Amino acid sequence: MFGGGGMNPRKMKQMMKQMGIDVTELDAEEVVIKTADEELVFSDAQVTRMDAQGQETYQVVGEPETRELGASDDADEADDGSDGGIPDSDIEIVAQRAGVSKDEAREALEAEGGDLAAAIANLE
Template identity: 55%
Template sequence: MFGGGGGMDPRKLQQMMEQMGIDMEDIDAEEVIIRTPDEELVFTDAEVQLMAAQGQKTYQVVGEPESRPRDGESTAESEASETTEGDAGDDADESSDESGPVTISEGDIELVAMRAGVDEETARQALEDNGGDLADAVDQLE
């Protein structure tokens, strides 16, 4: 959090913070989402620090967020994603023998592309290869 510390030794800075009753710890966060009435700010691979002092906890998030609008579409995408995941469990045998095409939503493609850091065509192919399973598609691409 105190990168460089103005030339102060990081260990000395840590000792001073402990003397003042300030505890800091890094949090191994995979994703941070901040929701406002108009948008969602999604941080992937963000650095998150927790600072506890005088009974208060402060979280610091460092990273570059992706901005998503919060209109009816994002809720529909979430529901479609949940439905696809739920249905995948029921139809797992059918999709594994490739008896029919798997329906993949644009929201799922965007989610896999963002999460794996690839273009949408690559994300679509990974979803098709994995029968529409989001987690497996991301695992394949990472």
């Protein structure tokens, strides 16, 4: 961004702070990008959020797995059909991460079409 090929990281941080840019590393478990044709799923991706003048920008670094659209829905239904296609393990993850009941977690997952990250974000 700044052409800092040989610039020392501390100097770069200082310059960014002077310009009002705040950079934060996020502890993301999974990032899903949905396009019209497919889903790009990044597991163990490095995610950085940069706040500059009220505008948030996210950078995702990692190797994505490509899935056809709807493939994750089929996999969810195969895991457990008792919750309308949402596996109990997903409900437990959301409940634990967001600190809510399993019923609230299930509702959030259903509202987000089974998207774990979106359900957790909405509950926090």
